[in-house]
Amino acid sequence: MRDANSSKSWIFKMVVGVMALQLMTPAIQGTAAAGVVWEGGEASDLKADIGSSVTDTVYQNTSNGLGSSVTDTVYQIENPGFETGDMSGWTVVKGQAFDQDSVSDETTWWGEQIPYNQEGSFHLNGWKHDEAATGVLRSSTFKLGGSGWISFKLAGAKNPKKAYINIVEAETGQVIARYGNSAFADVGFPNPDQGLRLANMEQYKADLSEYLGKRLYVEIVDNANSDWGVIFADAFFMYHGAEPAEGIAATDIKPDFKCHPIV
Numbered sequence: 001m002r003d004a005n006s007s008k009s010w011i012f013k014m015v016v017g018v019m020a021l022q023l024m025t026p027a028i029q030g031t032a033a034a035g036v037v038w039e040g041g042e043a044s045d046l047k048a049d050i051g052s053s054v055t056d057t058v059y060q061n062t063s064n065g066l067g068s069s070v071t072d073t074v075y076q077i078e079n080p081g082f083e084t085g086d087m088s089g090w091t092v093v094k095g096q097a098f099d100q101d102s103v104s105d106e107t108t109w110w111g112e113q114i115p116y117n118q119e120g121s122f123h124l125n126g127w128k129h130d131e132a133a134t135g136v137l138r139s140s141t142f143k144l145g146g147s148g149w150i151s152f153k154l155a156g157a158k159n160p161k162k163a164y165i166n167i168v169e170a171e172t173g174q175v176i177a178r179y180g181n182s183a184f185a186d187v188g189f190p191n192p193d194q195g196l197r198l199a200n201m202e203q204y205k206a207d208l209s210e211y212l213g214k215r216l217y218v219e220i221v222d223n224a225n226s227d228w229g230v231i232f233a234d235a236f237f238m239y240h241g242a243e244p245a246e247g248i249a250a251t252d253i254k255p256d257f258k259c260h261p262i263v
Contacts, residue, residue: 071145075239077218078140082122082234087137095135097222097231102128102137109199112190117201119153119235126156126222126230127199134225139218141170142238148209149240151247152218153201157181158228160253165233166219167208175219176211178254179204184228199232205240205247 078089082103092098104125108115116123124137144150150167157163160180167177183202188194208216216238222231 071239074143075145077142077236077238080139080236080238081118081120082124083120085122089140091138093136093138093219095222096133097126097129097135098124098137098220099129102126104128110190114190114192114196114198114200116155116199116232117153117203123153123201123234124220124232126232131229132225134223136222137220139236141215141217143215144208144211144213144238146239146241147243148212149205149207149243150236150238151203151205151240151244152179152236153203153232153234154179154181154183155197155199155201155232156184156228157222157224157231158184158186159224162224163222163229163231164253166221166254167206168217168219169211170215170217175254175257176214176216177206177208177252179206179250180253181231182251183248186228198228199230201232201234203235203247204250205244206250206252207243 079087082090085105086103087098087100090098102124103122105122106116106125107118109127116125152165154165157180160182164178164180166175167179168174169176181197181202183197185195185197188196189198190196192200218236218238220231220233222229224230
């Protein structure tokens with residue numbers, strides 16, 4: 001009798017064990033498919049072991065399926081060099097100086113075929129609309145990180161009081177810096193190596209480290225309507241681990257807004 005009871009107990013335990021395994025199998029398969037394995041009773045993410053940094057793993061952007069790093073999704077603006085071939089990521093705030101056709105893949109200008117000096121295949125081209133037109137174009141928002149240095153390319157915009165770029169704090173709407181095309185020079189035509197700086201873009205860099213951690217955006221402002229009252233722009237890279245090796249150090253020409261209204 002004792003042997004029979006022992007046999008029934010053993011069979012009962014086997015049935016319970018099989019049922020438990022059946023219940024656990026879907027969960028195990030699910031975590032494996034998600035790249036998770038169990039180590040010492042704790043979950044471990046396999047994705048963190050494929051060469052990505054800790055930052056990239058934690059902040060991986062899966063919305064576009066490309067696995068963009070945190071640098072691209074947080075610390076850079078969208079479409080910084082207009083390489084989508086359109087105005088994706090940029091918003092026309094007002095005016096007629098900018099529109100969807102403002103992005104150009106032309107590499108040279110006028111019959112002399114002077115290079116625009118664009119970076120990549122596209123740039124923002126002020127000649128796509130009438131010189132008399134004015135307007136404001138705004139980028140997406142980014143968080144200032146890294147060294148706090150930013151870089152960009154500008155051309156045209158002869159009058160920096162009317163055509164320039166603003167760096168704006170997103171939370172307050174306050175302009176924290178303003179830069180014009182200080183390199184503009186109508187000399188030595190048609191030879192850039194003789195100092196010509198008209199529609200051929202110049203590389204700039206600016207130190208905004210005072211605002212590290214702030215959420216900012218870029219405004220391209222064209223309030224000029226004559227005498228090279230057009231603006232060309234490209235390569236708005238908002239994240240650098242250190243000061244960029246190339247580029248003119250841009251001068252902040254932001255006025256005292258206590259005396260001048262923000263434009």
